[in-house]
Amino acid sequence: MTRQEKKRSYRSALRTEQAAQTRRRVLEAAAACFAESGYAGTSLPGIAARAEVSPETVKANGPKRGLLLNAFEQAFAGAEGEGGIAESEAGARIAGIADGQAMLLEVAAFVASANARTSILWGEFMSAANADEKIEEALNGLLERRALDYKALVEALVERGVASGSTDIRTAAATLSFLWSPEGHQQLVLQSGWGQERYTSWLADAARLHLQDTAGATRG
Missing domain, CATH: 1.10.10 (Arc Repressor Mutant, subunit A)
Structure with a gap:
């Protein structure tokens, strides 16, 4: 050259x-x-x-609708794009944690922090999707990626012994997605006044209890 x-x-x-x-x-x-x-x-x-x-x-x-989607992606995961959390820098770091309980705590901290940055923005995203088909399409794509992220998380926790091998992966992933949703941050932190530390601990505890209950129900 x-x-x-x-x-x-x-x-x-x-x-x-x-x-x-x-x-x-x-x-x-x-x-x-x-x-x-x-x-x-x-x-x-x-x-x-x-x-x-x-x-x-x-x-x-x-355009404006693209800025809404990309702004949410960047605020939540640290970078925009159609890849899942597992493909992000933070996701790769978390995936490298061998201890299941440590992984669960790290993921809970990541989600708690991400929800703190995006819970209000998420509400605006949902509202805009009701009035704009293109935004609704983008939202559906985002929800599909989120479902895959939670499925991968549950599978990783099963591999590390946090959840039983008999756990219904699909059900557990859907429930975790609900428990760890941005709407939960709005209700518990913004509306009920919980501190971020308490909220983060609750995410981990709720996930742990749910995974144990799902495994028990499956065995029963």
């Missing part, structure tokens, strides 16, 4: 990095605007002002 080619490559990599940083800032601003003003009450110029970029930059990262 010539010196000129190296220079062009460096500039290209720099522009790519800057574009990624800008997009992340736009999505962070979008998440805040949607949570504060709702989907209908949020405008692209409003997102631009919050992100301190031009409206054209926001439009280039849009």
